[in-house]
Amino acid sequence: MAYTNIAYVLAAVCFILGIKRLSSPKTARSGNTIASVGMLIAIVATLVSFELLDFRTIAIGMIIGAMIGAFFATKVEMTQMPQMVAIFNGFGGGASALVAAAEYFNPANPSLFNSSTIAISVFVGTLTFTGSFIAFGKLQGFVSGKPIVFPGQKPLNALIAIGLVVLGVYTVLYGDSDPYFYGLVILSALIGVTLTIPIGGADMPVVISLLNSYSGVAAAATGFVLLNNGLIIAGALVGASGLILTNIMCKGMNRSLANVIFGAVGLEQVTPGSGEGKQISVKSASTEEAAMILDAAEKIIVVPGYGLAVAQAQYAVREVADFLEEQGKKVLYAIHPVAGRMPGHMNVLLAEANVPYEQLKDLDAINPEFEDCDVAIVLGANDVVNPAARHDSSSPIYGMPILDVDKSKTVLVNKRTMNPGFAGIQNELFGFDNTLMVFGDAKAMLTDLHKDLKNL
Amino acid sequence: MDMINIFTVFILAIFVGFEIITKVPPTLHTPLMSGSNAISGIAIVGAIIATKVGGELGSWLGLIAVIFATINVVGGFMVTDRMLKMFKRK
Structure with a gap:
C-alpha cells in the first residue's frame, strides 16, 4: 500500500509539472506527455497493488473506452x-x-x-x-x-x-x-x-x-x-x-x-437598448473595394469570432494574411476572451491553419494597437466589438471589455446578414463613418478577397 | 487522522492548482481544458478499484466507470496532443 501511495504522489507531480509546462506553447506538448505518463503510473500502480481485481472486466472496459476516446480524438x-x-x-x-x-x-x-x-x-x-x-x-x-x-x-x-x-x-x-x-x-x-x-x-x-x-x-x-x-x-x-x-x-x-x-440573456431579460428603433445606415463594400483598401494599408488587425468557426474560414484567413505579409504589411490577430464557444477556441482554430502564435494577441495586448491600425477586419464577431459596451448604460453588454476596432482608420466588417448579434442588439459600429460592411459567408468572402488582392 | 491528512492534501493541491494555472496564457486555454479534462480521468483509478468492491451490481457500475474514464483519459490526452502540435512559431 505504501508503494501505491508513492506512485500516486509521483503521478500528482507529473500532473503538476505537465500543467506548469502549459505556460508556454514551446513546452506545452511535452507537458501533456508528462501528464499522460503520470496517468499511466497511477493506473499501473493501482492494477498491481490491489488484490482481487476483476482483470477481465477492467481489460474489456479499457479497450472499449480507449477505442472510443481515440476515435473521437483523431476525428x-x-x-x-x-x-x-x-x-x-x-x-x-x-x-x-x-x-x-x-x-x-x-x-x-x-x-x-x-x-x-x-x-x-x-x-x-x-x-x-x-x-x-x-x-x-x-x-x-x-x-x-x-x-x-x-x-x-x-x-x-x-x-x-x-x-x-x-x-x-x-x-x-x-x-x-x-x-x-x-x-x-x-x-x-x-x-x-x-x-x-x-x-x-x-x-x-x-x-x-x-x-x-x-x-x-x-x-x-x-x-x-x-x-x-x-x-x-x-x-x-x-x-x-x-x-x-x-x-x-x-x-x-x-x-x-x-x-x-x-x-438567460438573449430572451426575457434583454430590455431594449437605446439603439433600438434607431435605424443604422450602413455602407457596404465589394471584395474588390476591400482589396484596394487593404492594398493601401500597412498595419492590419484581424478580429475573428464564432462566425469564422461556423464558416470554417481559418485557412482562408491565413491565406489572405500571408499574401498581405508578403507585401510587407503587418498582420496581427485580436482574440477576445469570449470569442467562440470555449476559452481559447479561436487560438486553436488559427493554430490549425498555421498562424504563428506570436501573432495572436489577447485583449489587453491588442487594444493599444488599434490606435495606429489602418484596417481592422472583423470576421463573424459582433458583440465583442460593439462600442455601446463603453458608453451605453442601457445596453445589456454595457461594461463588457471590448476590442477597440472603431479606433482603426477603416473597419471592414464581414457578416452574413444584418441580423443582430447574440445579445439581440444592433451594433452601432456598423453605422460608423469608418466602417464598411462586406456581406457574405466568411470563407467565400475571404477567398474572393484573396483573388481580388492578387489581381490588383 | 486520516481525514485530516486527506483534507490537508486537498487544500494544498487547490493552492498549487491556482498558482500554476494562472500562468497558462489565453492562447493555450483550450488545450488546458482538454488536458485538465484528461487528468480528471484519474477517476479511472477509482473505477479499477470499483470493479471488485460492490458485488455484481458494483462490478457492472465499475465496468461502465472504466469505459467512461478511459474515454476521458485516452481521448483527452490524444486530442490535447493533436492541438498542441499545431501551435507553431514563425
Missing part, C-alpha cells in the same frame, strides 16, 4: 472542439459518480464520513454528466442553442435543490435505504439538465469551464470516498483550473456567474 474537427471537451467532461463526471455509486453498494460498513462523501460525489458527478450532455447537444445543434426558458423555471430549480438536500441527508443517515439514493441520482441528473438548458450559445464558454471544474470536483469527492490521494490531488487541480477559466470568461463578459447561469 474531431478543431471547430467542434467545444462540444468535444463538453462530452469528455461528461464522461469524467459520469465515471466519478459511478465509482461512488459502486462504493455505495459496497457491503462494508459505511461511516458517516464515507456516506456523506458518496452523496456529494454522486451529486456532482451526475450533474456534470447530464449538464455536459445538454451542453454538447446545444453546441452540436441537437438541442436548440437558444436559451430554453419556461414559466416556473426558477421555482422548479429551487424545488429540485430542496429535494436534493433532503434526499442527500436521508441517503447519508439511512445508508441502507436505496430509494433515497436512487432519488438523489435522479434529481442530480435533472438539475444538470434544468441548469444548462436556459443558457444560450454565446454563454457556452462559461458553462464549459464550469462543467470542467465540476468534473474535477467530482473526481476529488470520489477521492474522499476512497481516501485516495491521487484522485484528490488531480481532482483539486482540475477543479481549480475550471474555476479560474470560469472567472476569466465571466470577466470577459462583465457578468457575474449567477447572472450567466440564471440570467
Whole structure:
C-alpha cells in the first residue's frame, strides 16, 4: 500500500509539472506527455497493488473506452472542439459518480464520513454528466442553442435543490435505504439538465469551464470516498483550473456567474437598448473595394469570432494574411476572451491553419494597437466589438471589455446578414463613418478577397 | 487522522492548482481544458478499484466507470496532443 501511495504522489507531480509546462506553447506538448505518463503510473500502480481485481472486466472496459476516446480524438474537427471537451467532461463526471455509486453498494460498513462523501460525489458527478450532455447537444445543434426558458423555471430549480438536500441527508443517515439514493441520482441528473438548458450559445464558454471544474470536483469527492490521494490531488487541480477559466470568461463578459447561469440573456431579460428603433445606415463594400483598401494599408488587425468557426474560414484567413505579409504589411490577430464557444477556441482554430502564435494577441495586448491600425477586419464577431459596451448604460453588454476596432482608420466588417448579434442588439459600429460592411459567408468572402488582392 | 491528512492534501493541491494555472496564457486555454479534462480521468483509478468492491451490481457500475474514464483519459490526452502540435512559431 505504501508503494501505491508513492506512485500516486509521483503521478500528482507529473500532473503538476505537465500543467506548469502549459505556460508556454514551446513546452506545452511535452507537458501533456508528462501528464499522460503520470496517468499511466497511477493506473499501473493501482492494477498491481490491489488484490482481487476483476482483470477481465477492467481489460474489456479499457479497450472499449480507449477505442472510443481515440476515435473521437483523431476525428474531431478543431471547430467542434467545444462540444468535444463538453462530452469528455461528461464522461469524467459520469465515471466519478459511478465509482461512488459502486462504493455505495459496497457491503462494508459505511461511516458517516464515507456516506456523506458518496452523496456529494454522486451529486456532482451526475450533474456534470447530464449538464455536459445538454451542453454538447446545444453546441452540436441537437438541442436548440437558444436559451430554453419556461414559466416556473426558477421555482422548479429551487424545488429540485430542496429535494436534493433532503434526499442527500436521508441517503447519508439511512445508508441502507436505496430509494433515497436512487432519488438523489435522479434529481442530480435533472438539475444538470434544468441548469444548462436556459443558457444560450454565446454563454457556452462559461458553462464549459464550469462543467470542467465540476468534473474535477467530482473526481476529488470520489477521492474522499476512497481516501485516495491521487484522485484528490488531480481532482483539486482540475477543479481549480475550471474555476479560474470560469472567472476569466465571466470577466470577459462583465457578468457575474449567477447572472450567466440564471440570467438567460438573449430572451426575457434583454430590455431594449437605446439603439433600438434607431435605424443604422450602413455602407457596404465589394471584395474588390476591400482589396484596394487593404492594398493601401500597412498595419492590419484581424478580429475573428464564432462566425469564422461556423464558416470554417481559418485557412482562408491565413491565406489572405500571408499574401498581405508578403507585401510587407503587418498582420496581427485580436482574440477576445469570449470569442467562440470555449476559452481559447479561436487560438486553436488559427493554430490549425498555421498562424504563428506570436501573432495572436489577447485583449489587453491588442487594444493599444488599434490606435495606429489602418484596417481592422472583423470576421463573424459582433458583440465583442460593439462600442455601446463603453458608453451605453442601457445596453445589456454595457461594461463588457471590448476590442477597440472603431479606433482603426477603416473597419471592414464581414457578416452574413444584418441580423443582430447574440445579445439581440444592433451594433452601432456598423453605422460608423469608418466602417464598411462586406456581406457574405466568411470563407467565400475571404477567398474572393484573396483573388481580388492578387489581381490588383 | 486520516481525514485530516486527506483534507490537508486537498487544500494544498487547490493552492498549487491556482498558482500554476494562472500562468497558462489565453492562447493555450483550450488545450488546458482538454488536458485538465484528461487528468480528471484519474477517476479511472477509482473505477479499477470499483470493479471488485460492490458485488455484481458494483462490478457492472465499475465496468461502465472504466469505459467512461478511459474515454476521458485516452481521448483527452490524444486530442490535447493533436492541438498542441499545431501551435507553431514563425
